[in-house]
Amino acid sequence: MSTEKQPAGRPRDTEAAGAIKAATLKLVRERGYGKVSIAAIAAEANVARQTLYNRWNTKANLVLDAVFEETAQYADTPQHDPNQSSKSQLERFLAQVFTHLTENGDPIRALIAAAQDDHAFRQVFSERFVKPREKMVTDLLRNAQNNGEIAPTRNVEMLSSFVHGAFWYALLNGDPVDNDLARNIAGEIFTHVPDRSV
Amino acid sequence: MSTEKQPAGRPRDTEAAGAIKAATLKLVRERGYGKVSIAAIAAEANVARQTLYNRWNTKANLVLDAVFEETAQYADTPQHDPNQSSKSQLERFLAQVFTHLTENGDPIRALIAAAQDDHAFRQVFSERFVKPREKMVTDLLRNAQNNGEIAPTRNVEMLSSFVHGAFWYALLNGDPVDNDLARNIAGEIFTHVPDRSV
DNA sequence: GTATTTATTAGACTGCGGTCTATAAAGATA
DNA sequence: TATCTTTATAGACCGCAGTCTAATAAATAC
Incomplete structure (x- = not known):
């Protein structure tokens, strides 16, 4: 009590x-x-x-609460599993995020829109939505780099930006944000240049 | 007359x-x-x-016209210059786009926002703003692939998506969209895995 | 000339997000 | 019991995007 x-x-x-x-x-x-x-x-x-x-002082803040209260922690950082390639871990993580994104595509797009002319809301949205997802991907990629699955010369922050950018771009332009996209993103991030010496 | x-x-x-x-x-x-x-x-x-x-039937359409009338053709596809690497061509092209994007950052972000709850406007915006820029980058990358500057195994459309996504993401999250970003994007797109056979 | 057609203007109107006020209700305190 | 404080409610109010109407202006057609 x-x-x-x-x-x-x-x-x-x-x-x-x-x-x-x-x-x-x-x-x-x-x-x-x-x-x-x-x-x-x-x-x-x-x-x-x-x-x-x-x-709630704005419609955007109310909808943010309504849409994300049960999903705040649901997108947990996937623990690194040494039996699985980082590539397939990234793909699985993205597929999971995209499911939620597709189910709530309309309000999420609207919230991104609302954030564009409301600085205070942009902060809140960034803290609760943008940054956590960004960190999960960056951590995963950094891990992969430590494991040698990504070349040490590559810029992990930029790669993370590519991942997020690619699905924001698709989301905001009305293109499907689905398993295919997850596979394509993961595939391209982990593409290796063919070994010319063989 | x-x-x-x-x-x-x-x-x-x-x-x-x-x-x-x-x-x-x-x-x-x-x-x-x-x-x-x-x-x-x-x-x-x-x-x-x-x-x-x-x-003009909406504020968004009016602002689109006002902001882009002089810039519609200004962002021309850079002709492939054999004396210049595709990487530096991409960097220069992005730097040029980012200049306009930064000068007009506020209205462009507002137009992207407006496109999110106005399907008709999203179409117009896509035709006049999104697709032309996408095509220019895709053409440049395809050209680079034909020249051997990008491995033939890579997915050029996905790479183009990475490029655009990266700066949309930065733009919409309030991060700077500047020459540094142009350099980092071009650098990462054209990164080669170090040749292990040497 | 008159009739017709389209554009401009001023202003009323709707629905929206958000603010503000006055009144009533629900609890703690004395 | 009466007082104080905070919430809930209904409704007025503001500024905005966008629609609509009525009157007038500028052109063509006859």
Whole structure:
């Protein structure tokens, strides 16, 4: 039991936040980010608009919470498995990320868009979405470089940028972000120049 | 003299379009896409809002025209120069694109954002901005592959995707899109695995 | 000349995200 | 019990993109 001393004043409705997030997720998946109004979300959650704004200050922040609360930790750094090539580890990791990305493609694209004219949101989005994924790939690639699966001359940060860039580019241009893309990216990152001496 | 037969009805004000585009460019560069209203642009151009909407149906389309009219052809495919390595050609080309991208970073990011919830605009933007640049890079890389500067096993379309993705990623995440990035991208695309047989 | 057609203008209007205010409700404190 | 503090609610309000209407202006067709 959490016997926190209750502060003065009317306590927050403990169910409101959950109801709002659920309503958000439902409506955004049904209609898409752009066609869902804050008023519609509040109505669906049986709550006044101001109650929603007491908890989230923008639509983007609300949707970010709604879409990512269960997936924050789901994309864990894959532990390095010495029985598996880094290439197939990267491919599997990307395939997993792309699944979530495709299921939530519309809101994620909308959030990237929202981040473009809202500096504060861009920070939040970067911390919660961009940087964690970037780090996982960079770690994996660095590991591969230490194992000799990537030539020591290569620039791992740039390669990581290639990986992320490739799927952002596909995502934002409406191209499919699927297993094929995962295979192609991993294949190209781990391509070796054929050994000319043989 | 173009003695086109004039159609019936009051002719369009021949100066309006230019004045609107000029006003758009001026205000967007001064204040940024998000802080310029259509009303402000119309006022700056001394024109009614409807006159503007007679020519462009959305803010995004207007800004696209204003920002890119002089640059549509400026980014020409660099002719293959046998005296220059493809690597340095790519670097020079990217540096040139990045210059324009940095000068107009705010509106371009805003246009990418606008494309995310406006399918029609995404098409237009893709035709006028995305695909031409993609083709130039793909052509350059294919040429390099034919010259033996890129191993024949490599997937040129994927490499092109890496190039574009890398700078979209940087652009949309607020990282600098500059000569350093151009050099790093070109360097990494044309990296050769050290020849182990020597 | 008159009729017709199209463009320009000013301004009303809608729906949106987001802010603000006034009132009522729910709890702690005294 | 009365007081204080915070939340919930309904609704007014703002600025914006985009649509629509009515009046007027500038051209052609007759």
